[in-house]
Amino acid sequence: MKTISDIGEFGLIAQLRRQLHSRYIGDDCAVLPRSKPGQRLLYTCDPVVEGVHFLPATPARQVGWKAMARNLSDIAAMGGQPRWAVVSLGLRASTPLRYVHDLYAGMTAVARKFGCEIVGGDTTHVRREQFVVIALIGEVERSRLTLRSGAKPGDRIFVTGKLGGARNGKHLRFTPRIREARWLTEHFRIHAMLDISDGLASDLHRLVEASHVGVDIVSRQVPRTGSLRAALTDGEDYELLFTVNARDAGKLRGIFFEIGSVIKKPGVFLDGQPLTEGGYDHFPKRR
């Protein structure tokens, strides 16, 4: 089985240039056309690390899919259209070449599905944990840009899909909600939106902090694949969490899941009781 060591760094770059059909791979930077008038660029990056976000035994194609889909999900959360990605890989020299190609196949599969292109990147060797870091540029019409900070008391809160169950493998094969976000921002005035990456409980706290409001969630309305606890805290759902006014809410019921309302009183409440974060924190505080 051929490894990266067998062909060296520049052999690998030459292979990737062919695999990705991108003319600037191997040059110092990718060159992009300028953005259109009335638009903003969205810009994000997100790392996945072996032993944290995937296991040594996880198929490379799923690792690539996940690494790219997480970034696409961030663009969705802002109402945007993903466009260009650059990829930094940290790989052991003993890694089979096949692994690298499968990694790119996974990234490319989900990127192309949503009109996004891998335009460059860089690769380094690591001794221990392999990683994939993707940076992504998207475009969004100024009028469709959705931040976390726009939730208003009286808004209704929605999620785009069932929550929980990431640990059953969903975190490796989820579909980023680009199409849902583009449809929502085309037809409705979305006051605030984010993607649920750290768990509903935790991400509701993010919404509340950014918008300086409170939220009251109705537990029996939370759509879930398993227990309520899993739906609140599993994390890595990558569904969208958004708020709209009461009139728009009426039109969205039956399409997405209404789970509660935005209130004036600061804090996150579940059936009126305070709900702690309890979600996934990359650096858990010492208890």
Next chain:
Amino acid sequence: MKTISDIGEFGLIAQLRRQLHSRYIGDDCAVLPRSKPGQRLLYTCDPVVEGVHFLPATPARQVGWKAMARNLSDIAAMGGQPRWAVVSLGLRASTPLRYVHDLYAGMTAVARKFGCEIVGGDTTHVRREQFVVIALIGEVERSRLTLRSGAKPGDRIFVTGKLGGARNGKHLRFTPRIREARWLTEHFRIHAMLDISDGLASDLHRLVEASHVGVDIVSRQVPRTGSLRAALTDGEDYELLFTVNARDAGKLRGIFFEIGSVIKKPGVFLDGQPLTEGGYDHFPKRR
């Protein structure tokens, strides 16, 4: 001494938002103004990994400087002006908070020097090797864009500074050649340009491959801090390597270092003899 674990991920994000004064840190993406007419965006990313590009004992400020300066150097190599960076950090939970702030202080110091702003990022935990991956967007006027592929037979080859000696610490405190690149592309027609990251010998091979030409280097003209061998193969010089026609070359002598010429015959030659790569390869081939 406070560690990341003491304040948790969101405590860290809140601190960084204050340190960087960037309103979108903590949201899903950074939002950028659109680029100006007649311009292209440049887009690059580059990882630095503990044990490979820096040591556990390397001061964090120098790690941050290096991580950012390498990316700035890629923008310089294309003739561009760096604008926006996003940062992915892989950190152990036991890492002192001070380390993270020093890391950002180093990144910010060199970024601001060249008009570049850190606009977002993400942080994850790792168990073993820490890493810093920066993605960078720059802008370049279409007429000043310099690729590796434009070298022509008859061109003269220049470098912007002395080569070798990266191992004496220069790789941690070098100045990316943004100003030199901007001056060169304003006043001259630069046919091809790249930065010397893998060593002159290796990067000459990159130039030759991209431009489908050959190069003949005159050994006594190679500016160096130590031995010729070090100048050819140490790598991590981050000086610019560029080619211009003979007339422009006359004006550039005495400002930069002329080291040889572009020839028709494919290959890299030193005083007429074939020169192998011998530079730094992140995945050395098995011999």
